[in-house]
Amino acid sequence: MLSALINGVASAAATHEIGVDERGLSYGDGVFETMRLQAGNVLFIDSHITRLRGGCERLGFQPPSDATLRSDIVKLAREQRDGVVKLIVTRGAGGRGYRPASTLLPTRIAILYPPVGDTANTGIAVRWCATRLARNPRLAGIKHLNRLEQVLAQNEWDDVNIAEGLMMDTEGELVCATSSNLFIVGDGVLTTPDLRFCGVRGVMRGQVIKLALATGFSVRERALQAEDLLSASEAFVTNAVRGIRSIVSLDEHRWPIGTITAHLHAALGNSAMEGSLRCAQE
């Protein structure tokens, strides 16, 4: 059974009062955040809430207040020290048809999942996904609920030794992994796809860019091709729950856990409490 709150109301059951006319269900009309709860703190909460608010605004609805969202998270997570907190905010429930009524109130769903393990960087093997990402600048960067491409991509493999799948867009640009952003390192410069057409602008992606710049590395956001990855000296993926993980294997290609990646991984560990939310009761 999952622990969850719907519009701030708790239930211990896995099923809750979500309306059949919930627009999050009908159309994927909403956004979500997936956050790491570590030692009683939800990490990078400021960045998560900022992105969530930005997503709602780009979809054209007013999100709940920051205080309401933080209150839900604290109420949900205060009994646990470690886990994964998922926060879904939809445009609301009601009506039939795509056009949203202007009177809708957003639905908030907060769910607490078990922990997923530590953030050590042991290096991961990845593969290519055949599923491509469609290009739509109107939706690019937002962590919205229309995620069929990611579902189809992850459904392509079940080898537990493969931790991630790399995704190209329909024009063949390398964009991201199924649930992570991608960075490559070459000549001391970090490069990450610019996400102008598709992909999610990850909270951990933003944090890594910030740490890299603060450390004196150059960071470039631009279109990437598969060849850029294959010729990189280091490569890693980022995700708010798992942190930084080096790519060490892709088909016949091998990369080391590079020194710049290791440096950023250490810096990330030191920065993890920045903008976090204390949930645990003392």
Add this chain to the structure above:
Amino acid sequence: MLSALINGVASAAATHEIGVDERGLSYGDGVFETMRLQAGNVLFIDSHITRLRGGCERLGFQPPSDATLRSDIVKLAREQRDGVVKLIVTRGAGGRGYRPASTLLPTRIAILYPPVGDTANTGIAVRWCATRLARNPRLAGIKHLNRLEQVLAQNEWDDVNIAEGLMMDTEGELVCATSSNLFIVGDGVLTTPDLRFCGVRGVMRGQVIKLALATGFSVRERALQAEDLLSASEAFVTNAVRGIRSIVSLDEHRWPIGTITAHLHAALGNSAMEGSLRCAQE
């Protein structure tokens, strides 16, 4: 309050036991059909169920049996003579993360909405939408639950005199309207976008093509541009609930309710009981 069934279990309330980990909500991981209930019959049920099954298969999960789906619809609709029946089938509930467990059981949600009026063809005014459709052949044609583009497009206007919005894809091809397919007529030939990159392959679109061919008209499915519409002698949109509706106005352009459209509208009325499902109790 809506009348609805979840996995065949009735409730009179608008809220029901949908899990917070329902994949239809988390990722839009499912498909839906919207059907016309008319004089105790759900119209074109065979085509709706065929498309729904095809959508589930393309998404990689096994839909419930036809008998189960029909049984849900009859159970839901038997007390009403007219209305709109919506059927959602998702991959199921459970897990965190995009990858679906192989053990999931699909969720069925059937909802009965009030009637939307008759299917007379009085002609409609349409507008252009700024929101574009992304191209992804992997998802093209399926009536899946990832519908943010349609939501954003319908949210562009609230003039009740404008009944539909026309949508282009990101490359500028004319694809469809927000909740209808598009046909144009010129030199006695019907042409409709081929939907190879995006758009929903409508049940009514299929029925109109069938009726047109049976009547001796030529039908072409190909890429369309805005100019093709502007130079057409007749134009109409199709939708399973509303039937055929002539486009009579777009910006400064005007079209008549053409003779070929009127012929197809009459033929559609005569064909409406083909493959329908009797729900009303005698």
